[in-house]
Amino acid sequence: MFSTTLSIEKLLDMYRKLWLARNHELLAEEWKLNGRIQGSVHLSTGQEAVAVGACAALEVDDYIMGTHREHAQMIAKGVNIRGMAAEMLGKVTGMNQGKAGHMLFSDKSVNALGGCGIVGGGAAVAVGYAMAFKILGTRQVSLAFFGDGAFNTGAVHEAINFASVRKYPVIFLCENNRWGLTVMQHEQTLVEDLADRARGYGIPGATVNGNDVLAVYEAVNLAVERARAGDGPSVVEAKTWRMRGLAAGYPIDWEPKDYHEEGRKQDPILLFEEKLIAKGIFTPEKAKAIEEETRKTIEEAYDEASRAPYPDEAVFWENVFAAPIG
Amino acid sequence: MTMKKVTYRQAINEALFEEMERDPKVVLFGEDVGTYGGVFKVTDGLKKKFGSDRVFDTPIAEAALMGAATGAAVAGLRPIVEIMFMDWIGIAMDQLVNQTTMIPYIWEGIKVPLVLRTQGGSGSKGSCQHTKSLEAWIYHVPGIVVAMPSTPYDAKGLLKSAIRNDNPVAFIEHKMLYPTEGEIPEGEYTVPLGKASVKREGKDVTIVALSKMVVESLKAAKELEEEGISVEVVDPVTIKPLDMETIAASVKKTNRVIVVNEAFRTGAVASDITAQIQEQCFDDLDGPILRVTAPDVQIPYSPALEQFWLPGKDKIKQAVLASLKR
Missing domain, CATH: 3.40.50.970 (Thiamin diphosphate (ThDP)-binding fold, Pyr/PP domains)
Structure with a gap:
């Protein structure tokens, strides 16, 4: 059992988004392995609750900056699934006309701006979003997802310190799956709970179980309230488990067995489902129906995308400069 | 005005x-x-x-x-x-x-x-x-x-x-x-981006110079005038996009070009401007395009050493004279 102020409608939406993200990852993995998606595909399988819990605390006009493992983050923010599927296939109907690919797509209509293929590269941009909100006097906040690996980069340090001293409305969400590429957290830093670093910036930090979607929501919601009140940024560290390797097709048999056992035990969808059923919000049948519906949604989006045309050469030459120069 | x-x-x-x-x-x-x-x-x-x-x-x-x-x-x-x-x-x-x-x-x-x-x-x-x-x-x-x-x-x-x-x-x-x-x-005015500026008209040699090297080139041109050599000095002002139209018109008139750029020689902007002139104005050239740049050497402190690094009026004059001999 649990207590929450969230409406049943919102809880169901969160559950649906978890499945939407999971089903997307399952299909994207399959399509990558059979060659229908090209390039690398970093899967967020197992990490969906971080994204869904965080974005549940945001409004549509709030901005997010994602990571190279952005699928769940962008789905949680509410991006157009058909546009996303087409982007994954490099089609002209993609949300970025096929120019972005899987690592850095964006959807302005929901302010999912956007993925970032450079580890640690996005946090400073999110600080800029928040700078604009503060100077323009809006109530918006921005949220930067970044991983435990990114937390060791200079750019993330610079970004957090800068935002802290300027009190910009930004949430630094460390999605800690304990892996920086193929190297585990303890080989990259001596710090166990990375949110401890917040104290070094003079801002609040919280570490939560990233597979508990409500725990993520509660922590991010507090950070959002603080940001909207003009009190500046916070760090939220959500510890989670990457159920796959570095990217689709990377082996995991060499990775620590206990890590993956724990990850499977802590499947974020099952954890949330058990709670919702125990609370009487829905039934196993209803859960199954949502799983089916989201799988179909993803399949239909990819079917449609696979029939869509590729961009032509005109698209290639567009926006080399996005505005007139002279 | x-x-x-x-x-x-x-x-x-x-x-x-x-x-x-x-x-x-x-x-x-x-x-x-x-x-x-x-x-x-x-x-x-x-x-x-x-x-x-x-x-x-x-x-x-x-x-x-x-x-x-x-x-x-x-x-x-x-x-x-x-x-x-x-x-x-x-x-x-x-x-x-x-x-x-x-x-x-x-x-x-x-x-x-x-x-x-x-x-x-x-x-x-x-x-x-x-x-x-x-x-x-x-x-x-x-x-x-x-x-x-x-x-x-x-x-x-x-x-x-x-x-x-x-x-x-x-x-x-x-x-x-x-x-x-x-x-x-005294009042409001703007200078358009992407337009070169002919800082001195001449007929024997064209100098394309960037930033402070324009000042040095004008000094060189003045001294060369006393020797009966007429130098045109073109300042691209905006180096990207480069106003090749103005540069090409000057080359058509003088048939000889020096490109001056205070920067390490290898991969300098001067190298690229030289290449563009060669590609677009080959038939108008009476000799090779010469570059005046700094050498590929880190910039030392001592006034006695810094002078070996700095390009300037004298090196520009030498290049103009060398160009006329070709």
Whole structure:
């Protein structure tokens, strides 16, 4: 059992988004392995609750900056699934006309701006979003997802310190799956709970179980309230488990067995489902129906995308400069 | 038009004042640009006039500055970010290459209207971490306009155009030009981006020179005139996009070209301008295009050594004479 102020409608939406993200990852993995998606595909399988819990605390006009493992983050923010599927296939109907690919797509209509293929590269941009909100006097906040690996980069340090001293409305969400590429957290830093670093910036930090979607929501919601009140940024560290390797097709048999056992035990969808059923919000049948519906949604989006045309050469030459120069 | 005499420094300062006055979305930030008014006093008085929300000092964090300027531009501001010395652009370079210039091309419909102000150039006895001219690095990246004015007139008018432009613009000043004087109109005027300026007309040899090398080339031209040699000096003003039309018209007239660029020789902007002239004006050339650049040597401190690095009037004269002998 649990207590929450969230409406049943919102809880169901969160559950649906978890499945939407999971089903997307399952299909994207399959399509990558059979060659229908090209390039690398970093899967967020197992990490969906971080994204869904965080974005549940945001409004549509709030901005997010994602990571190279952005699928769940962008789905949680509410991006157009058909546009996303087409982007994954490099089609002209993609949300970025096929120019972005899987690592850095964006959807302005929901302010999912956007993925970032450079580890640690996005946090400073999110600080800029928040700078604009503060100077323009809006109530918006921005949220930067970044991983435990990114937390060791200079750019993330610079970004957090800068935002802290300027009190910009930004949430630094460390999605800690304990892996920086193929190297585990303890080989990259001596710090166990990375949110401890917040104290070094003079801002609040919280570490939560990233597979508990409500725990993520509660922590991010507090950070959002603080940001909207003009009190500046916070760090939220959500510890989670990457159920796959570095990217689709990377082996995991060499990775620590206990890590993956724990990850499977802590499947974020099952954890949330058990709670919702125990609370009487829905039934196993209803859960199954949502799983089916989201799988179909993803399949239909990819079917449609696979029939869509590729961009032509005109698209290639567009926006080399996005505005007139002279 | 009533004209007045100002320094290069004052001209830039006036442009900043006028554009911040005109558009409340223009903000300015960087290291020491606020209370102190910039280490070269270029931003003097702006914080007092426009307040600490729009003009502010930042932590020493070039990556965060560049990233935040990018995000702020995406989210509705028109930021002017200062990187105090161009030698430090390396720290900001990831943001510039992977965010600032990536976004308008990849994320259809999103513009990044920012101005990156920085200054380079040697002659200050600043040793090798405060004197480099690294415009070639920025020039190499697609999607950014790069301007290098040599006169107070161009500096003011061009900066105003840069601030109003919806593309990212790198505005590269030269530290040794700050005290130089020139005439500018009393009232409002702008200088268009992407247009070269013929600083001196001549018929025997064309010198294409960048930034302070325009001043040195004009000195050389004056001395060569006494020897009966007529030199035309073309200042591209904006080096990207390059106004090849003006350069080609000059080459057609003189049939001989020297390209002058105060920068390490290998991979300098001069190399690329030389290549473009060779490709487009081959039939108009009576001899090889010669380059006057700095050597591929780090810039030493001692006045006795710095002179070996610096290109200038005498080396330009030698090149002109050599060109006429071919």
